[in-house]
Amino acid sequence: MSQVPHYWLESSKLELMKALNGTFLALSCFTVALRVWTRTRIVRCWGWDDWFILLALAVFVGECSVWLRLADVEGELASLANLETYAALICAEQALYITGTICLKISLAFFFLRFLITPWSRHIIWISVTIYTLLATAMLFLVIFECGLPTNYVLKQASNQCISFRVQSCMGYAHVLGADEIVNYG
Incomplete structure (x- = not known):
């Protein structure tokens, strides 16, 4: 009897992934709850x-939910339906990660704008966050x-109907360097 292959993570690593996911989610919720309490009760x-x-x-809660679903999909037998689900979850995870970093950078910008007084320093914050x-x-x-459109991702990828890896690499490179150079050396 032939075996249908699993995805690449064994069950101990899947459990570790779930445990880390839950740990970071709990830490994030706890620290944000402390911030909310401090800002509403003490600082007002x-x-x-x-x-x-x-x-x-x-x-981030949405991203953690996607990670938990990814761990479940990775433990299942490989099939085209599971591969489509897996690809959709990876796309959702990447989109949520990028959205989360945007929200976090904007939050940090508003936080720093409370303390910066000089116009040139405020402009650097606005410009760097806008570019990012x-x-x-x-x-x-x-x-x-x-x-x-994000339907049939696996079939489109297999038939080379997607943007080339070179374009994706250039965009990722511009994304990382464009934002970090302004923040670090601006």
């Missing part, structure tokens, strides 16, 4: 940065629509 000052950190947490947000949004659309 709620700002845009707090709303964006809550949005980033909501996106534009590049990350472009990367988000590239991740979601790299093969056209």
